Amino acid sequence: MEACGLHCTKIKNISVKIENQVIIKDVTFDVHCGELTMIIGRNGAGKSTLLKAILNEIEHDGTVEFIDMKEKKNSKIKIGYVPQTLNIERNMPTSVYDMCASYISDKPVFLKKNKELYEKIKANLKLFGAEKLIDQRVGNLSGGELQRILLSIATYPIPNLLILDEPVSGVDINGTRDFYEILSNLKDKYDMSIILVSHDLELVKKYADKVILLDKGVKKQGTAKEVFDSKEFKESFGF
């Protein structure tokens, strides 16, 4: 399916204050379906805070609206999220099945495996080429493997907006390329909007449909070239 361009997520005037300190102020931008929007900014620019606000995890002002122009209505947005890290140590007795099942089902994972659920999770992992990992311990996975698993959790059920926090750290070049290919397929196939926070400007240049430069507020937005050539970009990163 081609991106229809008829769904739009409007991020409006998001502001966050923590202990009287302004972390981000009046962040406003639109995310269109079938588009990979990448957020860049120096350390402490408020990137992770913005994601948490969009996910409604922290107190914030402003709104996140999802508009379906096909049906001409505002509908409730479904957001998928891929975190940066997990609170899982190497020896933690949590298998991939345990983790996936915990997020998508209420059938207690400490009892006997539910066959139907097991097959469902396996089928879902298969979409990301990770079905063989289902019985492995999460703590033993490589960075790239873990990302695929997390993507499979975030996209079940299929969200309107997928948010990824700095997803490609500790993954080799091939792994990174595969990962962005998966993302690209997702946005085309399901008409998904994707917001991704990244530190790696080379990757941003290569893969972003749209770039947002954040520094407490939106300093500049546009194509990668437009943003990278701007004076705001140079000011923010001190180049």
Add this chain to the structure above:
Amino acid sequence: MELIYNILEAVLPFEFMQYTFMKNAFLAIMLISPIYAILGTMIVNKKMAFFSDALGHSALTGIAIGILLGITNINISMIIFAIIFALLLNMVKNKTSYGADTIISVFSSIAIAIGLAILAQSGSFNKYSSYLIGDVLSISKTEIIYLAIAFVLVLVFWCTLFNKLNAVSINPTLAKSKGINVKLLENVFAIVIAIMVMISIRWVGILLINSIMILPAASSRNIAKNMRSYHGFSVLFALFSGIAGLIISYYTNIPTGPMIVILLGAIYFITLSMKKLVNK
């Protein structure tokens, strides 16, 4: 209850089973151990060992405040205080950027100091000092029935909410994005631990309660591969040490609580060396 006693005598025809206090203690251990073993799995995963320890210490404060307010049933004052204590801890932990261990330590020391001060001042410390070590042999029939009810409630809680708890412990933000009410769940979990600790503290003792909660899960973690074996081994270790501890203490005059913890400690080091061997 008579029926259960008769069954126990028939199934375990040993000398020690003739005594009612041993039968009661046996039943109590059969109920307390598995509950602690399963709650412990999540406490260890969430790195809350220090939290449950602090809760145990707050028992004295609960008793003391109860006496001060003239509440006759100390169980009620202990439970209410522990719930408030647990919720307060959660709240402060979420609001500040200090490490959780520092905050828990601050709360725990204040609680125990206030408890000791009030108890000593009112001259009732000696009466309650037995709470420090606990005595499972003094448990009564009615109290076993309470424990059985708690046992069922915790199992129901665990079967309905375990996946969500696990999801939150792996990554709260991800859990939140799946529509899980993270704060509510953390508070409910803290309340369940608070209640369980308080209803069993008289039998287990303030000093040992945390070992019984943490050690089975910690040992199980050394060898388990997934959530099923994690729970299975944890319950197995808890039941084995509980019952073996009770029997050994009957024949050797070593208090039951410490004997159970010694066995659990031994299991911990055995599983730890098994893990080392496997990893080599």
